[in-house]
Amino acid sequence: TGSGYDAWLSYPKLPQGNLYKQYVKWCRAAVSVTEEQDTVQAALREWQRGITSMLDIESESGAEPAADGFTVAFGTFHGGNPLIEAIFDEAAIQAVGPEGFAVRTSLTHKCIAVGASSPAGVLYGVFHLLRLIGSQKEIERLDETVNPVNALRMINHWDNFDGSVERGYSGRSFLYENNRFTDDLDRITDYARLMSTAGINAIAINNVNVHALETLFISTYLPDVARIADVFRIYGIRLFLSVNFAGPMHEGEVGTADPLDAGVREWWKKKAAEIYAVVPDFGGFVVKADSENRPGPFTYGRDHADGANMLAEALEPFGGIVIWRCFVYNCKQDWRDRKTDRARAAYDHFKPLDGKFHDNVILQIKNGPMDFQVREPVSPLFGALEQTNQVIEFQIAQEYTGQQRHVCYLVPQWKEIMEFDTLAKGGAAPVKHIVDGSLWGNRFSGVAAVSNVGNDLNWTGHLLAQANLYGFGRLAWNPELSAEEIAAEWISLTFGTDAAVAGVISRILLDSWEIYESYTAPLGVGWMINPEHHYGPNVDGYEYSQWGTYHYADHQGIGVDRTVATGTGYSAQYMGSNAQRYDSLEECPDELLLFFHHVPYTHVLNSGKTVIQHIYDTHFAGAERADGLLAAWSGLKGSIAEGLYAQVEERLRGQAAHSKEWRDQINTYFYRKSGIEDSGARKIY
Numbered sequence: 001t002g003s004g005y006d007a008w009l010s011y012p013k014l015p016q017g018n019l020y021k022q023y024v025k026w027c028r029a030a031v032s033v034t035e036e037q038d039t040v041q042a043a044l045r046e047w048q049r050g051i052t053s054m055l056d057i058e059s060e061s062g063a064e065p066a067a068d069g070f071t072v073a074f075g076t077f078h079g080g081n082p083l084i085e086a087i088f089d090e091a092a093i094q095a096v097g098p099e100g101f102a103v104r105t106s107l108t109h110k111c112i113a114v115g116a117s118s119p120a121g122v123l124y125g126v127f128h129l130l131r132l133i134g135s136q137k138e139i140e141r142l143d144e145t146v147n148p149v150n151a152l153r154m155i156n157h158w159d160n161f162d163g164s165v166e167r168g169y170s171g172r173s174f175l176y177e178n179n180r181f182t183d184d185l186d187r188i189t190d191y192a193r194l195m196s197t198a199g200i201n202a203i204a205i206n207n208v209n210v211h212a213l214e215t216l217f218i219s220t221y222l223p224d225v226a227r228i229a230d231v232f233r234i235y236g237i238r239l240f241l242s243v244n245f246a247g248p249m250h251e252g253e254v255g256t257a258d259p260l261d262a263g264v265r266e267w268w269k270k271k272a273a274e275i276y277a278v279v280p281d282f283g284g285f286v287v288k289a290d291s292e293n294r295p296g297p298f299t300y301g302r303d304h305a306d307g308a309n310m311l312a313e314a315l316e317p318f319g320g321i322v323i324w325r326c327f328v329y330n331c332k333q334d335w336r337d338r339k340t341d342r343a344r345a346a347y348d349h350f351k352p353l354d355g356k357f358h359d360n361v362i363l364q365i366k367n368g369p370m371d372f373q374v375r376e377p378v379s380p381l382f383g384a385l386e387q388t389n390q391v392i393e394f395q396i397a398q399e400y401t402g403q404q405r406h407v408c409y410l411v412p413q414w415k416e417i418m419e420f421d422t423l424a425k426g427g428a429a430p431v432k433h434i435v436d437g438s439l440w441g442n443r444f445s446g447v448a449a450v451s452n453v454g455n456d457l458n459w460t461g462h463l464l465a466q467a468n469l470y471g472f473g474r475l476a477w478n479p480e481l482s483a484e485e486i487a488a489e490w491i492s493l494t495f496g497t498d499a500a501v502a503g504v505i506s507r508i509l510l511d512s513w514e515i516y517e518s519y520t521a522p523l524g525v526g527w528m529i530n531p532e533h534h535y536g537p538n539v540d541g542y543e544y545s546q547w548g549t550y551h552y553a554d555h556q557g558i559g560v561d562r563t564v565a566t567g568t569g570y571s572a573q574y575m576g577s578n579a580q581r582y583d584s585l586e587e588c589p590d591e592l593l594l595f596f597h598h599v600p601y602t603h604v605l606n607s608g609k610t611v612i613q614h615i616y617d618t619h620f621a622g623a624e625r626a627d628g629l630l631a632a633w634s635g636l637k638g639s640i641a642e643g644l645y646a647q648v649e650e651r652l653r654g655q656a657a658h659s660k661e662w663r664d665q666i667n668t669y670f671y672r673k674s675g676i677e678d679s680g681a682r683k684i685y
């Protein structure tokens with residue numbers, strides 16, 4: 001209907017043609033499903049919805065295929081479906097992991113079969129088949145085994161019980177309203193469908209900043225939590241909660257939150273037992289401790305391992321895990337102090353604790369050392385922790401990347417990070433092999449991200465921001481997928497398979513990060529934004545603040561000296577040639593120059609331009625390219641549903657205008673500071 005609510009489960013009608021005939025041939029007969037299990041039944045409903053919508057045919061479910069017809073069957077390998085049992089032999093079954101699936105076209109049995117070891121695998125497999133059809137792929141000769149690369153594929157909500165969403169850009173929460181859990185379980189169900197079909201298997205439903213009432217989610221509000229978990233379970237998703245480290249003190253039950261105190265340890269054990277009594281597959285706790293004024297073990301002279309292990313012991317008997325965040329730094333820094341470096345903080349805190357965490361603790365590490373800027377180096381903790389489970393944390397919410405008013409397709413950024421070679425173990429140690437657990441053989445591993453959804457009808461405010469949500473799930477499932485492939489999938493599932501339309505949307509998505517970077521944050525500098533809400537240009541917005549986020553621009557130059565000889569020494573947190581490259585003024589990549597070095601405006605980049613000319617040029621070009629995005633989209637009018645067209649047009653129009661604000665403020669600021677003319681003599685105010 002053009003609202004965007006159905007997102008990648010829109011199932012646009014497919015064009016007539018040979019492929020269409022092929023699909024109808026296989027799909028029109030009864031689908032063979034024998035299991036009553038909830039997740040398998042959910043897969044069946046998804047299948048019926050998908051093919052009815054794409055192919056205009058109804059498909060009944062029945063144990064028996066049509067007498068002479070072609071059919072589709074799905075189920076678990078030992079779920080009693082004769083077709084599944086006939087088509088998959090022991091070797092095929094062995095190749096499928098706990099959440100994976102196999103899909104095979106058997107001409108002998110005239111059947112396309114999706115087999116899996118678990119009901120969730122069936123759901124993933126059925127959606128895989130729907131995606132093949134939705135993106136117009138052959139299904140005559142399927143023979144694939146697909147397993148997720150990352151075991152934990154997690155979404156973190158920053159939703160508060162009052163219905164607000166911290167860093168939410170898509171309306172209010174659809175989980176809570178006025179300190180109550182929602183009654184709209186239909187919307188939660190649709191959300192779970194979207195998440196599971198993108199490959200997500202874990203969701204933490206409340207903000208990492210756990211306020212007073214949310215502290216009671218593990219007690220007073222457990223029955224409500226259980227209702228949400230019941231919905232998620234159907235879709236193969238485990239529910240997690242963010243918890244307050246000072247929980248035991250909250251209602252005066254215990255006088256301390258000291259992790260080594262016996263009463264505190266007992267309190268958490270009792271809580272864990274109570275939680276598992278109502279949510280038997282509860283995932284575990286997400287913890288933000290000693291970070292941005294949240295309570296934590298430091299108060300008691302304990303370290304993060306003491307804190308995390310105490311919670312881990314409480315959860316271990318039930319199979320739960322503790323996800324302990326590494327976003328720990330001094331948020332009360334004095335801007336006059338140039339030696340303290342926030343970028344160093346996570347490594348300085350956690351590297352010494354490597355090997356001290358229980359094996360059901362996972363450290364959750366933000367992708368970069370600062371905070372989800374449009375450009376940062378990769379966190380040096382990746383590669384440095386050899387004996388600790390870890391997940392990477394991305395931010396799908398576009399806090400610093402346009403707040404879902406600007407288009408910024410983040411999959412290319414995440415890809416770059418995943419491919420970064422940390423040089424651990426002597427090299428060939430990309431981040432993706434650390435977070436998937438293969439480099440160090442971790443018990444738990446994976447990928448997490450801050451959600452970008454809200455109660456806006458299209459979930460993500462900006463329709464094109466849905467591509468980030470879908471893309472995160474797909475990349476977490478398989479980091480080998482390219483940003484182009486993921487974009488193409490999302491486009492065909494959302495808008496249909498018109499090649500011209502797909503070409504335009506794909507170009508917009510793939511150019512968008514670079515465009516956003518070019519008119520906002522040159523050369524890795526970051527933070528030139530308005531304080532608190534973080535939207536829009538403000539070059540000195542954080543310059544004299546306590547948050548440790550400075551650019552040090554003066555009339556001669558700009559950038560943060562993080563070198564060993566004259567700076568904070570942050571560059572030495574990297575390994576081998578990475579450390580040398582970042583430390584060297586000559587070798588440091590242009591896009592991170594100002595992150596690592598303080599240089600004069602006249603410094604010549606590897607590109608051959610001076611820093612100041614680079615700033616002018618990228619800001620002029622970026623703002624122009626933002627106009628180009630709008631122009632490209634305008635060409636789609638009439639080719640896609642009007643509702644979808646109009647909502648994106650409105651956002652791109654706003655972006656084009658706002659990019660001028662960015663361009664002019666940044667250029668003017670640096671022109672005034674440096675007094676250096678633009679070589680192109682363009683208008684600077």
Ligand code: GCU
Pocket residue numbers: 166167208209288292327371399
């Ligand atoms: C950022 C963000 C906060 C959030 C924090 C975190 O600083 O602005 O709103 O709480 O990250 O990740 O904990």
